[in-house]
Amino acid sequence: MKKIFTLFAISIFLLSCTGNDKFVLRGSVGKINKVMVVTKASDWNGDLGKEIRNSFGELMVGLPQPEPILSVSQIAPNGFGSMMKVNRNILIIGESDQEKFYIKKNVYAKPQTIIYVYGTDDASVIKMFKKYEKQILDAYIESDIEMTQGLFSSRKIDNANYKTLTNLGVSFTIPDNFKTVDDTGEFLWLRQHLTSGIAKTGSNNILVYSIPLIDEEKVGENIVSVRDSIGEKYIPGSDQETMHMITEEAYTPFTSEVKLAGKKAYETRGKWEVKNDFMAGPFVNYSVIDKKNNRVIVFEGFTYAPSVNKRAFLFELEAIGKSMQIK
Structure with a gap:
């Protein structure tokens, strides 16, 4: 027993x-x-x-x-x-x-x-x-x-606090160490100041916006021109008259078709720079085709971290971009 x-x-x-x-x-x-x-x-x-x-x-x-x-x-x-x-x-x-x-x-x-x-x-x-x-x-x-x-997710921001995310009907898992640079209702720019080691002067950045869906077949080939126009409009350099963010002209970005938020999308990786300045770094861009609302939703993460490796920083931005949910 x-x-x-x-x-x-x-x-x-x-x-x-x-x-x-x-x-x-x-x-x-x-x-x-x-x-x-x-x-x-x-x-x-x-x-x-x-x-x-x-x-x-x-x-x-x-x-x-x-x-x-x-x-x-x-x-x-x-x-x-x-x-x-x-x-x-x-x-x-x-x-x-x-x-x-x-x-x-x-x-x-x-x-x-x-x-x-x-x-x-x-x-x-x-x-x-x-x-x-x-x-x-x-x-x-x-x-x-x-x-x-x-x-x-354990320390994510409340997406409802951002006019642009609310107006676009999108949400992301973004940690609360990102702070607002600009939130117009049509364009969102968040920035996280890097705090480790030699990268203390750098930052991770997030951009979210949408553009009209005019021709689905040309979305992929227009990504660079779209991001350059956004850079000129919203992301100035130290001299706002002559400096703004552009796609680095000496490096051709790589674009591939992916699926994000259950929709057809394009992932683009490349390098950005500030026109007429010495600031530069890598970016990852997700352009998601939202046929239901006749638009392309764009998430971009870019890093400025001079003199240090950037794989880990860009990977965190990739993880945030891939958390996209569309209502």
Whole structure:
């Protein structure tokens, strides 16, 4: 009887733990855009490691300094203990008895994304990684976007406080350290002063506005001219007569079609500068086609952070832009 009671008590305990993640999972650790790769040192130093580093190390478009999309580190399987298992983004890759690819969430910690890639030999492992390369990159980026949005949601601004957001019927998950520069009812400019290290003189900036939808087929090709006209009208330099923000003429922005707020949209990455001045930096622009209201809703985030890497700053702006909701 005592043995039965003990087994029953253990069963209840295990059920209560697995039924509620907060009793089981620790908080994950790890920097944004960082992936820990679990694989043998011989694989990491060979063709597989080279393939992974080349893939994750692809340079992010639009940044003035070369910065990879994702940073990677490696640990051997026998070193993948309890302390390592709480990393937020993990890639486990190596040989198995069959080819496999799958993604699991919140296995050892929360939030966490673990991707498993297996092949039957060295060539098979590389083939499987290359086959799912885009899906792997997208999964880690999406995971970090969601994590960043979750952090911001705990201290988000009240969108109803802004005339432009109210008039446009849009909302974003924007942290409350962004302050108003301009809010006309048609154009919103918010700014966050950077406070860390050498970037103290810099800022992250958000612009929100809309333009009429005249020709859907030409929205993508008109993004640069639209943002330049907005810069001339609303974003002056130190000399308001001769200086304003423009798209950097020496660098062609990269535009791709995406989906945002359930609608067709264009993501544009490039560099901005102030005409007749030395200020410059990267931007990410989302132009969302809202056919129902015959308009294009534009969110743009741009960073001014001289002398420091800017990937993390621009990623936060990307996360805010991708939180867009349209009423």
